[in-house]
Amino acid sequence: MKKHLLPCLLILILFSLPITHALPTINVYVNDERVDFVDVSPYINEDNRTMVPIRFISEALGATVSWDGTTKTVTIIKGDITLKLPIGSKEITVNGLVYSVDTPAVLVSGRTMVPVRFPAEFLGSDVQWDGATRSVLIDSSVPPLVDDFTLLIYLNGTDLESAYDDESGTYSGAGTSDLNEMLAAVSSDKVNVLVETGGTSTWVNPSIDSTQNQRWSVQNNQLTLLENVGISNMGDPETLSNFVNWALKAYPAKNYGIVLWNHGGGPITGYAVDELFSGDGLILPELEDAFSAVRSQSGVVFDFIGFDACLMATLEVANTLxxxxxxxxxxxxxxxxxxxxxxxxxxxLAATSDYSGSAIGKSIADGFFQQAVDEKTESDVTLSVIDLKRLDSINTALSKFASDLSATLIEDAKLSSIAQSVSKTKKYGGNSSDQGYTDLVDLSLFASNLSTYSPEYALELSSAVDEAVVYQVSGPINDAATGLSVYFPYLDQDNFTASLAVQAQLDLPTSFISLASEFAGKLTGSAPLVERMDEIVVYEPTEYSAYYELVVSEDLLYDIDKVYIGVYEYLNGDTPRYRNLGYDALTIFNEETSSYFEQFAGNWTLFDDHPIMMKISYSDYDHIEYEIPLLLNDERVVLEAVWYYDDAFASGGYYDIIGARRPNDQVTNMPDRNIILLKAGDKVQPIYTSYLTETGLYQEELGQAFVYSDQSKLTYDVLQSTDYLFNFMIIDYSGQVLETDFYEILY
Known part of the structure; x- marks a missing residue:
């Protein structure tokens, strides 16, 4: 038996040893000669930077290296170039000038490890990454790199450029307008600005050819054509990656940023549409494909990726990029x-030496907000600068937070209160049937509103968002915005299945994806609210109360999210009908009686004395946001307006008209980016939905047209007619609506 002991012992030892998987070797070549590292090998750190022992690289490039143990600083000298790299610092000094880097030098087993690109390029060498062989290629024969920054702008013009206004006889020209802004800038010979144009049927700028994609340089107030690249779909990830790879190779720099210009629809719809290719756009997996191809070929990590587009500051987008x-x-x-x-x-960019993504992002945000103020469009704008290296904390907290909510959601009795908390959370983009729904909730506010069910992780999640959003700007309507959104199903129930299928493919914690799916299933499976009519009673005014009172059962009271007042104006004539003026927050809840009292006293919102159909899209403690359907110069739009509570006014507050937007595109479902500011001479015509008494049907009708003037405004004032009906409009936690009978009030 002893002769079997040794093999058995060997087998035991072999299976007891820890199993390790060696990472593929990273090779470094200087002028085609491989650099040998005797002890510490190159590696890719958590910031996706290739770290190398600086002495071997510097000496291979003909530089001398010294170490100051007191200050823990490496000094590299080559000719008239002197670099100083303090250990642990994100600032390096080149000939006395301080530059920001995103990864500091570190000590590993006595070797100073640095991100290879920065010192090599500052020493006048070209650095390339070969993803196929995992090799860093350094070439000192290339002329010294002098450019500090290369800015890429992917200018997909689409209807933002080509939309034609029949009244004025002009095209929208938003892309051309931004090109003109670029041409007006003070430039620097150390900053490259490169633009690819395409994606639209018409360019207002006569120099740009709409039949093909073109690449341009913007320098010294001149737009210079660099090359024609033929017709390419800007909604194809290969078109984007080809542009970026070309730019990085042709215009290398120490720092890079890219702006993606066009429509944005958030994580479900994606970014951009190319109107020459049936409105094709880039969904998030395609954006990842494009940037992955760039990273594989060049190894470049951008200082920032920016979206000059709507609704793209979401966790899904951030995780993807x-x-x-x-x-x-x-x-x-x-x-x-x-x-x-x-x-x-x-x-x-021309004036700074700080090319970090955070500094440039702050400059972008400040410039954007100031321009919005100048253009009088600042009311609801937002812009965030998000540190993508801090997302792990957000995702970890969100995962634990979602797990707690899922455990709570198992109890059907908790569904109502959870849903009402979701309802109260700010949602960006469309929030009505006229503008569509995005269901993009503010992530930190989402956590705060649902903190009852997971107080520890709600606080952890909000704190993580606050740390990741390093800078933001917002207008007064969105002053509570925290900088980062996420898709969570609530309003757009007709599209839950499709939207959740998209979300399931995105980079999010699995527990959150499961929570969204579970919540949507329970929400759409709620019992029909119309079957609960027997749980409500409406009492008419009495000698003790001048108002109608809505009393509901205890069970229904628990499920109610909001109660509004709907108002109808009776119009007699050839077609007797009740014209719907919409609904408003004109109820008061009495906690003692657990009932709602209407507060309609014959006043309504008037637009230059014309009653209009009001729809609430969001309400908070200090304001209410409305969407108002109307024709503006015979084109259907939604007028956005806000009521601010203010006791200094006799009416209890005042209205601010934000502007008008067209409905979402019927093909791409992209929201309208153009906010239309009303101007003197515009033709305005209200749109109503009317109830026909003879047929019992509803139909849309137009109100009396009027001309907008500089004195035009929204007011809360007395209605001129004398015959009105109103009803209570009950909205439950699932978004279902139950309307009571009509009640007549004469004024």
Whole structure:
């Protein structure tokens, strides 16, 4: 038996040893000669930077290296170039000038490890990454790199450029307008600005050919054509990656940023549409394909990726792009048509030496907001600068938070209160049948509103978002915005299945994806609210109360999210009908009686004395946001307006008209980026939905047209007619609506 002991012992030892998987070797070549590292090998760190022992690389490039143990600083000298790299610092000094880097030098087993690109390029060498062989290729024969920054702008013109206004006889020209801003900037010979144009049927700028994609340089107030690249679909990831790879190779620099210009629809709809290719756009997996191809070929990690587009400041977008950039610059809300201020952006790049994504992002945000103020579109704007290296904390907290909510959601009795908390959370983009629904909730506010069910992880999640959003701007309507959104199903129930299928493919914690699916299933499976009519009673005014009172059962009271008042104006004539003036928050809840009292006293919102159909899209403690359907110069739009509570006014507050937007595109479902500011001479015509008494049917009708003037405004005032009906409009936690009978009030 002893002769079997040794083999058995060997087998036992072999299976007891820890199993390790060696990472593929990273090779470094200087002028085609492989550099041998005797002890510490190159590696890729958590910031996706290739770290190498600096002495071997520097000496291979003909530089001398010294070490100051007191200050823990490496000094590299080659000719008239002196670099100083302090250990642990994100600032390096080159000939006395301080530059920001995103990864500091570190000590590993006595070797100073640095990100290879920075010192090699500062020493006048070209650095390339070969993803296929995992090799860093350094070439000192290339002329010294002098450019500090290369800015890429993917200018997909689409209808933002080509939309034609029959009344004025002009095209929208938003892309051309931003090109003009670029041309007005103060430039620098150390900053490259490269633009690819395409994606639209018409360019207002006569120099640009709409039949093909073109690449341009913007320098010294000149737009220079670099090359024609033929017709390409800007909704194809290969078109994007081809542009980026070309730019990085032709215009290498120490720092890079890219702006993706066009429509944005958030994580479910994606970014951009190319109107020459049936409205094809880039969904998030395609954006990842594009930037993955860039990273594989060049090894470049952008200082920032920015979206001059609507609704792209979401966790899904941030997670998707985190391997490819340090910062994301994007908006939670719809952007106004003028978008970013490119004069400010390019001028600031020419003047700065801080090319970090955070610094440039702040400059973009400040310039954008100031331009919005100048254009009078600042009311609801947002723009965030998000540190993509801080997403792990958000995803970890969200995962634990979602697990707690899922455990709570198992109890059907908790569904109502959870849903009502979701209802109260700010949602960006469309929030009505006229503008569509996005269901993009503010992530931190989502956590705060649902903190009852997971207090520890709600706080952890909100704190993580606050740390990741390093800078943001917002207008007064969105002053509570926290900088990052996420898709969570609530309003758009007709599209839950399709939207959740898209979300399931995105980079999110699995527990959150499961929570969204579970919540949507329970929400759509709720019992029909119309079957609960027997749980409500309406009492008419008495000598003790001048108002109608809505009393509901205890069970229904628990499920109610909101109670509004709907108002109808009776119109006699050839077609007797009740014209719907919409609904408003004109009820008061009495806690003692657990009932609702109407507060309709014959006043309504008037637009130059014309009653209009009001729809609430969001309400908070200090304001109510409305969407109002109407024709503007015979084109259907939704007028956005806000009521601010203010006791200094006799009416209890005042209205602010934000502007008008067209409905979502019927083909692409992209929201309208152009906010239309009303101007003197515009023709305005209200749209109503009327109830025909003879047939019992509803039909849409137009009200009396009027001309907008500089004195036009929304007011809360007395209605001129004398015959009105109103009803209570009950909305439950699942979004279902139950309307009571009509009640007549004579004024």
């Amino acid at each position: 985190s391997p490819y950039a340090d910062y994301l610059v994007a908006s939670q809300e719809l952007e106004p048509g003028h978008g970013w201020d490119y004069t400010s952006l390019i001028t600031s």
